[in-house]
Amino acid sequence: MNNLYETQRMMRKARKAAIQRGVIAVLDVGTSKIACFVLKFDTVKARDPQDPVGSMVGQADFKIIGASTIRSRGVKFGDIEIIRETERAIRTTVQAAQKMAGVRVDHVMACFSGGNPRSYGLSGTSVVQNGMVVESDIATVLSECEIPKYGSDRDVLHAQPVNFTLDHKNGLVDPRGQIGKKLSVDMHLLTVDSSSIEAILHCVKRCDLELAGLASSAYVSAISSMVEDEQEIGAACIEMGGGTTGVSIFLKKHMIYSDLVRIGGDHITSDISHGLQIPIDLAERIKNVNGGVLATGMDDRETIEIGGNTGDWEHDKRLVTRSELIGIIRPRVEETLEGIREILVSAGFEFLPSQRIVLTGGGSQIPGLDQLAAKILGQQVRMGRPLRVRGLPQAGSGPAFSSAVGLALFAAYPQDEWWDFEGSNKNYAERSIKRMTKWLRENW
Amino acid sequence: MQSLKNKETNQRLSRVNYRLERLWLTPIIRGLIRYGIPVFLIIIICCAYFSKSDNLDIFKVSWREFRENIKNRPEFLINLIKIDGVNHRISNEIRSVMNLDLPISSYDFDLENIKSKVQLMNIVETANLFIADNIIHVEILERKPSIIWQNNDNLEILDANGISISSVNSRHKHLNLPLIAGQGANKHVKEALFIYHHNLIFSEQLIGLVRVGNRRWNMDLINNRRVMLPSEGVNKALKKMIELNFVYEFSSKNFNVLDFRNINRVIIRKNNEPTQTIEIKLDKLEKGEI
Numbered sequence: 001m002n003n004l005y006e007t008q009r010m011m012r013k014a015r016k017a018a019i020q021r022g023v024i025a026v027l028d029v030g031t032s033k034i035a036c037f038v039l040k041f042d043t044v045k046a047r048d049p050q051d052p053v054g055s056m057v058g059q060a061d062f063k064i065i066g067a068s069t070i071r072s073r074g075v076k077f078g079d080i081e082i083i084r085e086t087e088r089a090i091r092t093t094v095q096a097a098q099k100m101a102g103v104r105v106d107h108v109m110a111c112f113s114g115g116n117p118r119s120y121g122l123s124g125t126s127v128v129q130n131g132m133v134v135e136s137d138i139a140t141v142l143s144e145c146e147i148p149k150y151g152s153d154r155d156v157l158h159a160q161p162v163n164f165t166l167d168h169k170n171g172l173v174d175p176r177g178q179i180g181k182k183l184s185v186d187m188h189l190l191t192v193d194s195s196s197i198e199a200i201l202h203c204v205k206r207c208d209l210e211l212a213g214l215a216s217s218a219y220v221s222a223i224s225s226m227v228e229d230e231q232e233i234g235a236a237c238i239e240m241g242g243g244t245t246g247v248s249i250f251l252k253k254h255m256i257y258s259d260l261v262r263i264g265g266d267h268i269t270s271d272i273s274h275g276l277q278i279p280i281d282l283a284e285r286i287k288n289v290n291g292g293v294l295a296t297g298m299d300d301r302e303t304i305e306i307g308g309n310t311g312d313w314e315h316d317k318r319l320v321t322r323s324e325l326i327g328i329i330r331p332r333v334e335e336t337l338e339g340i341r342e343i344l345v346s347a348g349f350e351f352l353p354s355q356r357i358v359l360t361g362g363g364s365q366i367p368g369l370d371q372l373a374a375k376i377l378g379q380q381v382r383m384g385r386p387l388r389v390r391g392l393p394q395a396g397s398g399p400a401f402s403s404a405v406g407l408a409l410f411a412a413y414p415q416d417e418w419w420d421f422e423g424s425n426k427n428y429a430e431r432s433i434k435r436m437t438k439w440l441r442e443n444w
Numbered sequence: 445m446q447s448l449k450n451k452e453t454n455q456r457l458s459r460v461n462y463r464l465e466r467l468w469l470t471p472i473i474r475g476l477i478r479y480g481i482p483v484f485l486i487i488i489i490c491c492a493y494f495s496k497s498d499n500l501d502i503f504k505v506s507w508r509e510f511r512e513n514i515k516n517r518p519e520f521l522i523n524l525i526k527i528d529g530v531n532h533r534i535s536n537e538i539r540s541v542m543n544l545d546l547p548i549s550s551y552d553f554d555l556e557n558i559k560s561k562v563q564l565m566n567i568v569e570t571a572n573l574f575i576a577d578n579i580i581h582v583e584i585l586e587r588k589p590s591i592i593w594q595n596n597d598n599l600e601i602l603d604a605n606g607i608s609i610s611s612v613n614s615r616h617k618h619l620n621l622p623l624i625a626g627q628g629a630n631k632h633v634k635e636a637l638f639i640y641h642h643n644l645i646f647s648e649q650l651i652g653l654v655r656v657g658n659r660r661w662n663m664d665l666i667n668n669r670r671v672m673l674p675s676e677g678v679n680k681a682l683k684k685m686i687e688l689n690f691v692y693e694f695s696s697k698n699f700n701v702l703d704f705r706n707i708n709r710v711i712i713r714k715n716n717e718p719t720q721t722i723e724i725k726l727d728k729l730e731k732g733e734i
Contacts, residue, residue, distance in 0.1 A: 091462045104469035206459075208466065 032242025066101025078114025314320025
């Protein structure tokens with residue numbers, strides 16, 4: 001725990017250094033593709049307090065100057081399985097993005113979907129020291145939270161204070177500067193397997209890059225594809241990736257729950273491959289071109305040449321109707337959506353003020369998915385597309401890139417996490433040494 | 445299980461490739477490779493080549509030949525000097541001052557230098573030199589002789605600014621020029637010319653002007669007569685002379701010295717009464733009492 005705490009702080013420092021340099025790369029390590037964007041930050045301007053705050057505020061001061069995507073290798077269910085393959089894939093895409101940007105990238109932020117994410121809601125209470133809440137009080141109350149036993153082989157990926165309560169005032173976003181006695185906090189903790197974090201760290205290190213942050217891809221794709229009021233009044237973002245489908249629930253602009261269904265687009269492809277007895281890449285092509293989840297009478301007449309390259313004429317000239325294809329795809333999609341429904345039920349999604357569901361990710365492009373999802377998940381389903389970001393190429397603006405775009409936004413405006421609050425009471429010795437060095441620096 | 449061996453080399457290659465590309469994207473390395481190495485190489489090659497003295501000599505010779513070839517192209521050769529604004533004699537003089545062996549390449553002389561040489565000549569007031577169509581055009585504005593200055597038995601012809609044009613042995617050829625004499629007279633040629641032009645009364649009798657004590661002018665007249673002029677206000681004195689002439693008719697009078705040094709107290713010294721002076725009072729004159 002403490003180790004990761006330090007790691008996270010190091011990453012924050014690396015991020016600060018990257019922003020000072022003006023260039024940072026974001027890396028979305030997915031099961032089916034790896035995307036890399038190179039961001040260039042303009043000179044950091046203080047935000048004008050008179051400015052009306054709109055949805056795009058502050059998002060104009062970075063620009064994507066390099067982008068590349070390649071097929072992922074060695075990743076299964078969002079986890080890196082063959083490190084060398086993945087490392088090479090990362091290297092190739094970073095190299096291509098760098099080349100397009102024309103600058104060397106030293107810092108990279110990564111997101112991944114695997115690692116068995118598990119959410120915990122924590123709460124803690126403490127007494128405010130000097131009447132007015134300062135940063136150290138927040139650090140104290142955060143450290144008062146009772147940490148669940150999430151296992152020694154797991155690490156904290158996100159630890160975000162979601163809600164503060166000061167005496168009787170509930171729902172404070174930032175209690176700093178307010179006056180009260182008792183401060184309590186609700187915190188959302190997301191843990192993942194240590195091994196998946198280590199695998200990413202290893203890959204990034206082998207590419208001579210420095211990791212400046214890690215995020216869950218369900219979280220970052222929600223940032224890019226949900227609008228502000230959805231994040232505010234409560235919504236779930238469903239990111240349908242290649243190997244996994246991530247769910248993240250937002251309330252009051254904070255993620256309060258996140259989980260994963262280990263089914264994705266690749267499973268549909270492999271179903272088609274099995275069902276029609278064709279190679280995987282052909283199955284992928286047929287899925288993308290002819291796929292769907294809602295069959296109509298028309299689809300019985302529409303035949304698809306499925307081909308094949310076995311050399312057996314009978315085998316290679318087979319025809320299937322589109323209804324048959326839909327008959328293969330639909331059960332898998334339904335299975336995924338049912339898994340999502342279970343997650344939403346266990347998260348208590350129906351108690352949120354709004355039950356908006358946003359579908360994003362590459363898998364959400366199946367025609368008719370929104371209607372099928374509406375039948376299983378509830379009526380308020382919409383397709384989410386990532387926010388437009390300056391400099392993003394057209395090819396990178398589809399829903400498959402929502403997590404990469406979200407990571408870019410996250411790189412520019414990270415959420416305050418536990419480790420961002422200085423001055424924990426627990427490390428008293430460390431603090432006194434710090435104070436001493438500060439005194440020395442000031443007086444010598 | 446797939447064969448790993450082939451992939452292994454591939455992996456290493458891709459890693460080397462990646463690192464090289466990152467190195468290439470590093471600004472300092474990029475600058476060094478793009479500019480540093482070529483410049484360094486050129487310097488090294490030059491140094492290696494010229495470290496042999498033979499090579500340096502060969503280079504020097506071929507460089508000189510190259511220069512000569514270009515210099516001696518007909519486009520750069522000067523065939524003629526054309527001098528405008530002066531007579532034949534002076535133009536020959538200017539040619540000898542310019543001292544150019546025609547034909548000559550326009551790279552072999554300095555036009556500014558020649559111009560300053562020409563301009564230093566006494567006869568030349570301004571000179572304008574330029575090269576066009578393989579000809580040096582020299583446009584001369586000659587100094588105009590306006591006065592002769594007798595200075596310790598030398599006769600010098602001066603222009604209106606008092607600058608010496610030439611020395612002469614006798615006045616015979618220059619009888620039309622007025623004569624001045626005395627030390628420092630050349631510095632006041634303008635005043636002298638003014639006196640010559642505005643001297644209406646003694647114009648027939650005037651021999652020349654004499655600078656006295658480097659301070660004021662004397663008009664020397666025939667028959668050994670003199671008119672002394674003040675050091676300041678010569679024009680007033682000349683005016684007064686004209687006014688008084690109406691009454692006294694100096695030109696017809698027999699006097700030795702006419703003293704205008706103080707125009708309010710003009711003195712006439714007569715020949716036959718060498719000790720006697722006559723004082724003319726201005727107010728009396730104006731009243732018509734004299």
